[in-house]
Amino acid sequence: xxxxxxxxxxxxxxxxxxxxxxxxxVRGALVTFDDQTEIVQKNNELKKALKTLSEQxxxxxxxxxxxxxxxxxxxxxxxxxxxxxxxxxxxxFSASKKRFRGLACIMCDIDHFxxxxxxxxxxxxxxxxxxxxxxxxxxxxxxxxxxxxGGEEFCVLLPGLDAEAAAxxxxxx
Numbered sequence: 001x002x003x004x005x006x007x008x009x010x011x012x013x014x015x016x017x018x019x020x021x022x023x024x025x026v027r028g029a030l031v032t033f034d035d036q037t038e039i040v041q042k043n044n045e046l047k048k049a050l051k052t053l054s055e056q057x058x059x060x061x062x063x064x065x066x067x068x069x070x071x072x073x074x075x076x077x078x079x080x081x082x083x084x085x086x087x088x089x090x091x092x093f094s095a096s097k098k099r100f101r102g103l104a105c106i107m108c109d110i111d112h113f114x115x116x117x118x119x120x121x122x123x124x125x126x127x128x129x130x131x132x133x134x135x136x137x138x139x140x141x142x143x144x145x146x147x148x149x150g151g152e153e154f155c156v157l158l159p160g161l162d163a164e165a166a167a168x169x170x171x172x173x
Contacts, residue, residue, distance in 0.1 A: 011040040074148040076126055077133035085147035085155060092145070092159050104158040104166030108136070108173060113152035128152075139173045 012033045019028040072084035080088065089105075096103035110116070110132055117125040129152060136146050136154055145157040156173075158166050 009037075011036040077129055077148045079133050079137070079154065080145060080147040082147060082149060085145065085149070085157070088145050089157055092157055096159065101160050102162040102165075104161045104163060106156040106158065106166055106170045106173065107149065108154050108156075108170070110152040136173055140169060 013036050014031065014033055016029050016031045018026045019030055021027045072080060074081045092103055095101075110128060113125065113128070116128055129148070132152070132154065133146065133148065136156060140146060140156055140158070143159060145159075147155045147157070149155040156169075158169065161169070
């Protein structure tokens with residue numbers, strides 16, 4: 001029950017109970033008021049603090065995701081960088097040994113890439129690298145791992161595939 005007074009809004013809990021005589025007739029009422037203003041104010045402060053914490057947590061999670069991207073991805077191609085690729089390779093290699101399943105790896109590069117840079121410039125060379133990365137990612141499965149190994153070299157890790165299946169994917173790339 002909010003009440004506005006000279007010192008600002010006040011909040012009260014109101015409790016009422018009838019007073020009965022021996023015959024069961026209502027003779028009056030007992031009413032008490034309990035000032036809840038401080039509790040309401042503290043609850044409002046707590047709600048604001050929780051909202052702020054939630055917003056800060058969301059921002060921290062977003063920044064952590066960005067840090068993971070920066071730490072694991074090649075900025076030009078969007079592919080895994082070598083360090084991240086080797087970490088994933090170790091996990092996939094262990095998993096393939098435990099489950100007795102295949103693990104294939106394809107290495108490819110862009111032929112005569114130096115001449116592209118020399119003839120058309122590095123911005124065109126960068127575009128070619130991005131296009132190559134896109135083409136490789138579009139060709140492989142979602143659970144495969146594409147890495148820009150270095151320069152114009154790419155490496156693709158293919159969990160669960162044998163050499164024949166990997167060769168077919170390599171041909172498509």
